[in-house]
Amino acid sequence: MVDAPKLMLDGEHRVLYELFEEELRALVTVEQFEAMSKEYTAGVSAFHLVLDNTMNKLRMIHWMDDSGTKGIQAMIDEAGMIVGFMLSPLERFSESDSRYSATTFKLPFKGKWYVFWGGEHVMDNYHYVEESQRYAIDVVRTEEGMTYHGDPDLNESYFAFGEEILAGASGKVIAIENNIADNVPVGVVNETEPAGNYVIIDHGSHEYSLYAHLKLGSVCVLEGTDVESGDRIGLCGNSGNSSEAHLHFQVSDHPDLFRDGTKSLNINWLGDVKVRKGEIVDGGK
Template structure:
């Protein structure tokens, strides 16, 4: 619709809150400037979860991106257009270690990929290629009271070592956030396990459940070994797993790496991925 200049038709679908943020003429002006050298958009990501649909498009040259969020009634509750700012110096610098997904069964990629609209981590060097995984059933990540951790399908799910290595840090004892939505910004990773692999690479699995961490610093772990349970500790808005690979451990100097997954997997936001790890 934007390429066709149908701004009024789109604008009437905006929520009242969104209309307060941007007036029709401002929306039209921004849209015309943004699309003046674009012939078409292609759908990059489509995620439907918890009553909302989030869509991301980019142009053929992958230089510009558009995202929109629509609620269950078809009301547009969010829309944003931005140039795509890639990081060519690291976007293809994949890990030398081959990793498995750190879980079994089907999980939703909530954040993941190489652009800001599919992966909010992408703006920040220290977490640029990280993934956030949740579990969903029939389009929802929970059943029952959304304020309770036990209502979420990801909570208590077993989490495994994604590759063999040595545990260099294991944190346990941090409370899981409850009510869900309350976040612990002072201990952002929450309960976590940091594993050193070959080639000077490290994997981090964060937001584990309090009291569930099964390994300690110095332990040697094998691929598929149980390391803990999915929780909601740290800077986490709901039970999920944060997974990233880096070239070091110093928070001020580390560089995250695009993850080389088994079977060539390269998931992005909205994908459903299946963990095939053989637990030990």
């Protein structure tokens, strides 16, 4: 394993830089990287490994310092070259982190899913910087470290595509979208309809769950109807601002995700399930 933080702390910046893939080196000179590295690691005695996972043949490695305020991320290809590298200051929002939804939610799917984004800092969850999406999760289906088998340009190749999506808790359906085309995987995403096909459920107490990027035509509930926890509401798809089949799920204090002032709520998961990046979570049968 490339121990990037140790090389940085030991002053071996050029050794690390030589592991950067050509396109990455085109973004920063070795002198610039050395200067940034020295500034970022000043006062830090050590970084500790917090994630080491391989997904679709790319290895993702994360480290964090003792204070929990500085992170380092590396993405490494099959040849051992670093194709992505980030120095990630970890801003925390402790007040909202400790405030959970009054509603208890089950995982909104069956079987085992991989948490690609989820957690309480930006290394685990890129949504975290946006108050309206701070505690959202993105989950995919995987087999042997892959999210697909066969042609990666076909939605049907992805294990998550077409999987049942379930209501996480009982409530009333207040909004749906069912007519957005699924994107070609790893192609152009639909930024004009970012949620794609979706279902929004009102659980009372100003708590609303959103299930986004559903498959075209798969939403099987109507506005105004009541649902129970575990009811099927649609199928996982690749619509909206999505590059491959996955479910975006979040709970908010307002049904309009894009309204100024809407706040994402930390989710109270049934059984205190830990839904954070790198975890495999099991929704059962």
